[in-house]
Amino acid sequence: xxxxxxxxxxxxxxxxxxxxxxxxxxxxxxxxxxxxxxxxxxxxxxxxxxxxxxxxxxxxxxxxxxxxxxxxxxxxxxxxxxxxxxxxxxxxxxxxxxxxxxxxxxxxxxxxxxxxxxxxxxxxxxxxxxxxxxxxxxxxxxxxxxxxxxxxxxxxxxxxxxxxxxxxxxxxxxxxxxxxxxxxxxxxxxxxxxxxxxxxxxxxxxxxxxxxxxxxxxxxxxxxxxxxxxxxxxxxxxxxxxxxxxxxxxxxxxxxxxxxxxxxxxxxxxxxxxxxxxxxxxxxxxxxxxxxxxxx
Numbered sequence: 001x002x003x004x005x006x007x008x009x010x011x012x013x014x015x016x017x018x019x020x021x022x023x024x025x026x027x028x029x030x031x032x033x034x035x036x037x038x039x040x041x042x043x044x045x046x047x048x049x050x051x052x053x054x055x056x057x058x059x060x061x062x063x064x065x066x067x068x069x070x071x072x073x074x075x076x077x078x079x080x081x082x083x084x085x086x087x088x089x090x091x092x093x094x095x096x097x098x099x100x101x102x103x104x105x106x107x108x109x110x111x112x113x114x115x116x117x118x119x120x121x122x123x124x125x126x127x128x129x130x131x132x133x134x135x136x137x138x139x140x141x142x143x144x145x146x147x148x149x150x151x152x153x154x155x156x157x158x159x160x161x162x163x164x165x166x167x168x169x170x171x172x173x174x175x176x177x178x179x180x181x182x183x184x185x186x187x188x189x190x191x192x193x194x195x196x197x198x199x200x201x202x203x204x205x206x207x208x209x210x211x212x213x214x215x216x217x218x219x220x221x222x223x224x225x226x227x228x229x230x231x232x233x234x235x236x237x238x239x240x241x242x243x244x245x246x247x248x249x250x251x252x253x254x255x256x257x258x259x260x261x262x263x264x265x266x267x268x269x270x271x272x273x274x275x276x277x278x279x280x281x282x283x284x285x286x287x288x289x290x291x292x293x294x295x296x
Contacts, residue, residue, distance in 0.1 A: 007208065008240030010187045010217040012288055015280040016272045017242035019056040019091065019221060020049035020265050024248030025068040026137075032251045034260040037062040039074065043081035048262035049246075050088040053269030053279035057082065058091040058117065058244065061107075070099055075107040087295060089282050091115035091163060094151055097125075097139055101147050105154045114286070114293045115161045117191070118151050119143040121171035124198035141198075145177070152183050161291045165191045165223070167199030172213040187217045189289050191244065194232060195225030202228040204235045211239065219289055223249060230254045233268060237275045243268055 004013070011017075022036055022045050029035050036042045046057040059082075061074045075092060082090055092113040094104045108116050125141040128134070155162050162184070166172045172192075178184040192210045195202035200210065202224055214220055221242035224232035229250040233243045245264040253259045253267055269279045280288065283296050 005240060007211050009211065009214055010219045010288075011240050011242060012280065012284070013240045014277055015284055015288075016237060016277045017056060017219075017221065017280045017285045017288065018054045018265060018268050018272065019058050019242070019244040019246075020046070020054040020088075020261055021058040021223070021244055021246030021248035022046060022049070022261050023060045023062055025060045025093070025096070027247060027251075028066050032247055032258060034258075035066070035247050036261070037066045038064055039077040039081045042078055043085050045261045046082045046088050046090075047085040049265045050086040050282070052262050052266040053272070054088060054265045055280045055282045055285035056089045056091050056115065058093065058246070058248070060093045060248070068096070070096065070103045070107065072103075072107040072110050075111050079111050079113065083295060087282050089114040089285055089291070089293060091117060093117045095119045095141075095143075095165070097141060101150055105150060108151075108154055108160055109158050112158050112160060114291055115163050115189070115289075116151070116155055117163045117165050118148065118155070119165045119167075119171075120148065120174045121166070121168065123167055123171075123196075126197040128197055145174070148174070149178070149183065152178060156183070159292075161189060161289055163189050163191055165193055166210070167193045167196055169200065169210060169213060172210060186215065187219055187290055188215060190214055190218055190220040191223050192220060193223040193225070195228050202226075202232055204231065207232060207235055208239070211241070225249050227252055230271075233271060234275075237272055237277060242280075243272075 127136040222236040
């Protein structure tokens with residue numbers, strides 16, 4: 001039995017939900033050959049990740065050449081291919097730059113994934129290379145309140161659980177108007193994203209600070225970007241949190257070896273057991289997040 005601690009919040013202290021972020025929108029096979037592009041490749045990785053301990057598959061759709069796409073038909077194909085192979089909970093991204101809200105709402109409404117990610121605030125979004133002494137990319141990630149409201153309305157009307165992606169402390173605070181007017185209902189599901197330049201730095205102290213801001217009954221996971229991921233995974237597991245790993249966020253095992261989605265999930269499951277917890281099944285994850293997926 002795990003020691004009672006406030007940082008658990010609404011999570012299960014004995015079970016950890018492992019999410020597998022399979023694709024992302026910015027990473028390519030030039031950087032890592034194992035990134036899946038097609039619906040079939042994504043589904044195969046989702047099934048293998050499930051076998052290794054993942055309860056959730058977080059997915060950005062790609063074209064066959066790897067470009068990001070927001071095409072509803074492709075999202076529908078991904079959903080069907082994944083569901084043919086595994087019972088993993090399906091989580092679709094809605095984040096984008098320079099893509100109309102309407103096209104992103106369309107596939108959420110049409111396909112009705114179990115979960116959909118929702119970015120909770122605007123921010124500078126950049127990557128800086130110390131070797132080059134220059135920015136790899138430098139963008140503004142706009143997520144105004146009116147768009148957040150549109151996503152919450154569509155998700156609520158279609159039975160899709162929001163996963164609130166918070167890149168900084170202010171993003172956690174942005175839930176207030178939506179809780180007050182009943183647009184967000186408990187338990188609220190948070191992802192604490194750490195390590196993006198423009199957001200909160202990836203330290204254990206900052207993770208503890210972020211968790212303290214959450215409602216007592218909230219479920220939460222940490223998303224660590226790049227090689228700092230594993231320290232944050234370790235801290236979150238000890239705090240009673242849930243975790244996300246996968247090629248969207250980080251290519252490497254703790255040893256520094258470039259990896260694959262199933263291998264990253266297997267390492268996360270091993271670390272979960274090392275702290276005396278077990279990976280949650282999709283059914284257990286759904287119950288914890290108050291989701292009623294039609295396939296379970």
